[in-house]
Amino acid sequence: MAERILDVKNLKIDFHTYAGEVKAIRDVSFHLDKGETLAIVGESGSGKSVTTKSLMGLLANNAEVTGGSIMFHDQDILKKSEKEMQNIRGKDIAMIFQDPMTSLDPTMRIGQQIAEPLIKHKHVDKKKAWAQALELMKLVGITDAEERIKNYPHQFSGGQRQRIVIAIALVCYPEILIADEPTTALDVTIQAQILELMKELQEKIETSIIFITHDLGVVAGMADRVAVMYAGQIVEYGTVDEIFFNPQHPYTWGLLNSMPTLSSTKLEAIPGTPPDLLDPPKGDPFVARNPYAMKIDAEQRPPFFKVSETHYAATWLLHPDAPKVTPPDEIIRRRQTFKDIMAHRAI
Amino acid sequence: MRKYLLKRVFYMILTLFLVATITFFLMKLMPGTPYSNQQKMTAQQIQIMNEQYGLNKPMWVQYLIYLGGMLHGDLGVSFQFSNQPVSYLIASRIGASAQLGIQAMIFGVVLGIIIGSVAAVNRNTWVDTLCTVLSIIGKSVPNFVLAVLLQFYIALKLGWFPIADWGGFSYTVLPTIALGVGPLAETARFIRTGMVDVLNSDYIELAKAKGLTRYGIVWHHALRNSLIPLVTLIGPYTVTLMTGSMVIENIFSIPGIGEQFVKSILTNDYPTIMGVTMLFSAGLVAVILITDVIYGIIDPRIRLSGSGD
Numbered sequence: 001m002a003e004r005i006l007d008v009k010n011l012k013i014d015f016h017t018y019a020g021e022v023k024a025i026r027d028v029s030f031h032l033d034k035g036e037t038l039a040i041v042g043e044s045g046s047g048k049s050v051t052t053k054s055l056m057g058l059l060a061n062n063a064e065v066t067g068g069s070i071m072f073h074d075q076d077i078l079k080k081s082e083k084e085m086q087n088i089r090g091k092d093i094a095m096i097f098q099d100p101m102t103s104l105d106p107t108m109r110i111g112q113q114i115a116e117p118l119i120k121h122k123h124v125d126k127k128k129a130w131a132q133a134l135e136l137m138k139l140v141g142i143t144d145a146e147e148r149i150k151n152y153p154h155q156f157s158g159g160q161r162q163r164i165v166i167a168i169a170l171v172c173y174p175e176i177l178i179a180d181e182p183t184t185a186l187d188v189t190i191q192a193q194i195l196e197l198m199k200e201l202q203e204k205i206e207t208s209i210i211f212i213t214h215d216l217g218v219v220a221g222m223a224d225r226v227a228v229m230y231a232g233q234i235v236e237y238g239t240v241d242e243i244f245f246n247p248q249h250p251y252t253w254g255l256l257n258s259m260p261t262l263s264s265t266k267l268e269a270i271p272g273t274p275p276d277l278l279d280p281p282k283g284d285p286f287v288a289r290n291p292y293a294m295k296i297d298a299e300q301r302p303p304f305f306k307v308s309e310t311h312y313a314a315t316w317l318l319h320p321d322a323p324k325v326t327p328p329d330e331i332i333r334r335r336q337t338f339k340d341i342m343a344h345r346a347i
Numbered sequence: 348m349r350k351y352l353l354k355r356v357f358y359m360i361l362t363l364f365l366v367a368t369i370t371f372f373l374m375k376l377m378p379g380t381p382y383s384n385q386q387k388m389t390a391q392q393i394q395i396m397n398e399q400y401g402l403n404k405p406m407w408v409q410y411l412i413y414l415g416g417m418l419h420g421d422l423g424v425s426f427q428f429s430n431q432p433v434s435y436l437i438a439s440r441i442g443a444s445a446q447l448g449i450q451a452m453i454f455g456v457v458l459g460i461i462i463g464s465v466a467a468v469n470r471n472t473w474v475d476t477l478c479t480v481l482s483i484i485g486k487s488v489p490n491f492v493l494a495v496l497l498q499f500y501i502a503l504k505l506g507w508f509p510i511a512d513w514g515g516f517s518y519t520v521l522p523t524i525a526l527g528v529g530p531l532a533e534t535a536r537f538i539r540t541g542m543v544d545v546l547n548s549d550y551i552e553l554a555k556a557k558g559l560t561r562y563g564i565v566w567h568h569a570l571r572n573s574l575i576p577l578v579t580l581i582g583p584y585t586v587t588l589m590t591g592s593m594v595i596e597n598i599f600s601i602p603g604i605g606e607q608f609v610k611s612i613l614t615n616d617y618p619t620i621m622g623v624t625m626l627f628s629a630g631l632v633a634v635i636l637i638t639d640v641i642y643g644i645i646d647p648r649i650r651l652s653g654s655g656d
Contacts, residue, residue, distance in 0.1 A: 058555055090558035097556075102549040106648055107571045116567075117557045152647040168557065 002033035005175055005208060006055070011068035013050055013059070022277050024050050024063070026232040032176065037202065037209040039219040039240075041255070042229035045274055048212045051229075052178045054078075055210070056095055057085035072176075091121040094169035098181040100161035104153035110137075110164050111149035117172050136167040139204070140197060159190035163197065173205050180212045195222055216259050220244060225310070228252050231274050231285035238311030245338030248305075248313035250293075251286045253331050261330075268328070284315065292317060292325045355639075359632045366628040367417065367621070371410055374620055381426040381615045400426065413621065422625070423618030427611065433622035437604060441626070443513055444596070444603035448588030450519060451526035456581060458527075459534025460570070466535065467542035467573075468565060478535060485532030491594045494525035498598070511600040522599045526592055530584050537580060541573035548572075575646050582638040586630040 013025035025047045032038050040048045053059050055070060057077060070077040072092070080088070094117075097103040105113060114136055115129035124132070130149065137145035140163040153161060162182060169177055179198065183191040195218065202209055211222055219226055220240065227237040228251065236249040247253055254270035272289035275281050284290070287297040296302075296316050305318035316322055326332070382388060382396065397403040401412060416423060422433035459482075466478035501521060502510040508520045545551065546569055554564045593605035604623060611619035642649055 056556060058552070086558045086560060088558070089556055095553075095556040097549055097553055099549060103553045105550040105554070105568050105572070107646055108568070116554075116559065120558055120563075154648045165553070168553070 002035065004031055005034050005073060006032040007069075007071040008051075008055075009069050009071070011051065011054065011070065012066045013047075013054060014064050014066050015060070016062045016064065017278075020278050023280050024232050024277060025054070026277075026280060027068075028229075028232070028234055029068075030227050030234060030237065032208050032210060034175075034208055035202075035206060036224040037211055037222055039211045039213060039223035039226045040229055041213060041216060041219055041226055043214055043274065045277075046229040047232040048214075048229055049180055052095070052180055052210060052212055055176075055178060056089055056093060057082070058089075087121070090117040090169075090174070091172045092174055093176045093178065094172065094174035096162075096165055096169050096177065096179040096182045099185045100158055100165050101185065103165055104161055106153055108152070109150055110153060110156070113153075114164065114167050114171055117168065121172050132171065133167070136171050137164070139201065140164070140167045140170075142167075158186055159193060162186060162190075162194055166194075166197065166201070170201060170205055170207070174207055176210065177202075177207045178210045178212070181214070182211075183218060184213070184215070191218070198222070216244075216255055228255065231280065232277055233285060233314070235286065235315070236311075236313040238307065238313075241338065241341060242308065242311040245334045245341060246307070246311070247331060247334070248307055248311075248318055249286075249315045250290045250317070250327075252313075253327050254289075256334065257328050257330050263333070268330075294322065355636055359636065362632050363625065363628055367414065367625060368410070370621060370624045371413060372406070374617060375406055377615060379615050381617065417625070422622040425611070425616055425619045427614050427616045427619070433618045436607065436619065437622055437626060440602055440604045440607055443601050444605060447519060447522055447526060447595075447601065447603065448585065448592075450523040451588050452530060452581070452585050454523055455527035455530030456534050456577075459531040460538050460574075460577075462531070463535040463538025464542055464565060464570065464573075466539040467546060467569075468561065470539075470543055470546075475539075478539065482532040482535040482539075485528045486536070488528075490525050490529055490592070491598060493528055494522070494595055494598045497521045497525055511598070513599075513601050518599075522595050522601060525598075526588060526595050530581075530588070533580060533584075534577060537577050538573050541576050542569050545569045545572045571645060575642070578638055578641050578645065582634040583631060586627065586634050 008031065009029050011025055011028045012023075015022040015024050028047070028051060030038065030040075040051065042048050050059070050063070054063075054065060055077065057080065059065070065078055068078070072088070077085070077088070104110065111130050111133050114133035115126065118124050118129040118132055119126065122129075134145055134149055137149060142148055142160060142163055148155075153164075156164065166182075182198070183194050186194060198209070199222065201207075209222075211219070213219060223240050225237065225239050226243040227234045228243065228249065229235070230251050236243065236247065236252050238246075243252060244256065247256060251270075254268070257268040258270060260267060270289055275285050275288065281287060281298070282301065283299050284293070284297040284302050287293045290297065294316055300316075302314045302316045302319075304312040304314050306312055307318070317325060327335075380393075381400070381402075382393065388396075394403070401409060404412075413423065420434065422437075425431050425433050425436055462478050462482070466475045469475050498510050498521065502508050509518050510521075512518060542565075551564060551568060554568045559567070593609045595601070596603040596606045597609075604626075607619065608623045610616070611623065
């Protein structure tokens with residue numbers, strides 16, 4: 001079994017706002033093993049980004065962690081001081097941001113921007129740091145790196161800038177790389193290149209990746225495991241095959257149903273909007289939008305039901321007493337594929 | 348780059364020419380004559396004086412003569428100040444004004460940047476409120492009020508610095524503070540606003556994610572980016588201060604150019620008015636050019652490209 005490097009248990013985060021307490025993260029648990037890629041999928045406001053910011057100790061001032069633990073190896077990140085976090089950030093846990101057009105300092109040479117974490121964490125001198133920055137630029141595929149190292153961000157295209165942001169994140173060879181929607185702001189052809197690059201670098205640098213996205217299409221090619229988040233909770237998690245081809249939670253069904261495939265003729269949307277987290281529903285948060293909802297969904301939060309060793313889903317539909325429901329056609333088709341995959345593997 | 352500079356210099360000269368023309372004719376529209384005791388003078392005396400100073404010629408001839416002189420660096424002779432050449436008058440008095448102006452600017456801008464940064468980093472705390480209140484007071488209290496207060500409390504009561512007059516560095520301290528508080532308050536306000544914006548930007552988030560300290564983030568990333576809007580403000584301010592603040596120079600009895608400028612206007616001393624105005628305009632035009640160059644140094648996005656050569 002792979003080494004477990006990150007273990008998040010029962011994380012709860014509130015935001016203090018003028019309107020009241022927003023319960024943004026409500027009891028989230030997940031883990032990350034060495035070398036694997038975990039995708040956290042969910043729509044806007046589901047708490048993906050807040051979760052990852054708490055891993056970095058970069059929560060906004062009005063956020064408060066009200067419970068849980070984040071174990072990085074054998075230390076709880078939530079118990080660290082700001083000073084101690086500064087020594088972890090950028091060195092052990094690094095991050096790639098969503099918009100490469102705004103995440104680089106417009107007035108600093110990119111060589112210096114890449115070298116900065118090295119100077120801070122590895123205490124190397126500027127010359128050595130720039131030499132390593134140059135290596136990284138070549139590694140992330142910037143052509144003419146020797147010349148371009150002295151350039152400023154505005155002299156690069158969006159895709160190149162995201163490569164530079166990746167270089168900054170990887171320059172200290174972090175154990176965990178958090179990628180917060182790293183391709184959302186890029187056009188599709190560049191997206192594919194960046195994803196390819198990340199996979200390639202993951203092998204070279206042996207880092208684990210937490211990949212935040214709302215785009216399931218991106219997940220399929222990137223992730224080993226997937227956690228689906230909804231309204232501040234994880235509703236289902238499993239291997240990428242299990243989530244894509246044997247989904248159990250109606251929300252995951254809805255997500256997959258709204259994703260274009262080669263065979264789909266019409267895209268289904270999930271009706272309604274996510275619940276207000278100022279006053280979160282006490283049962284299953286998806287109840288109001290769930291066509292398969294039962295009475296108990298509104299009253300009691302479903303526990304995680306085990307589907308396989310690696311696959312769990314929080315829906316009452318998996319309770320032994322629940323009535324059998326017929327999922328959407330698309331999901332049935334996917335389950336058939338899943339059976340084929342499993343059968344194929346058994347041989 | 349050279350082409351760009353040549354073009355800019357051409358426009359500077361054009362601007363100065365227009366300023367000279369407009370000022371000349373506006374000045375001639377002012378009521379009165381340069382003679383302080385005109386009532387006692389006979390018509391003949393006035394005519395002789397007019398002839399001596401060339402004031403009997405048609406206005407456009409006077410204008411051409413003046414322009415011609417200016418091209419040769421001759422700003423004429425002052426009517427009032429012991430018939431000295433205006434260029435000599437300016438040269439002997441600009442030193443005090445310039446020193447005071449530069450000192451006040453450095454004092455105000457440096458302190459303003461520090462106060463503004465501290466306010467921005469601690470935004471929405473009591474520190475921020477304190478800095479904001481102080482900068483509002485600094486901006487609202489006229490500098491002559493502050494000057495008098497400084498004279499009374501610091502110079503007279505405490506005796507730390509001379510009350511007035513012009514000697515060594517200690518004589519410059521109080522007028523520097525009095526002059527510098529305005530730019531200080533303005534700079535603090537500017538930097539505070541700019542830096543709050545910058546501190547909310549994505550690249551500051553990335554800098555935090557690199558593990559940099561708060562101090563390191565402000566120093567290496569936030570400050571430079573917040574300075575950009577300030578450059579526009581500093582240039583013209585510096586010229587205003589360097590060419591003399593008449594009130595402050597009067598209060599502290601400083602032999603600067605501001606004091607002289609007021610006197611020359613009150614006495615219709617045409618060559619001095621023109622000379623000081625041209626100096627002020629030349630300074631302003633030059634500073635605008637320098638500002639543009641400094642912009643390029645601070646912000647690489649607007650750096651002048653070398654390919655224009």
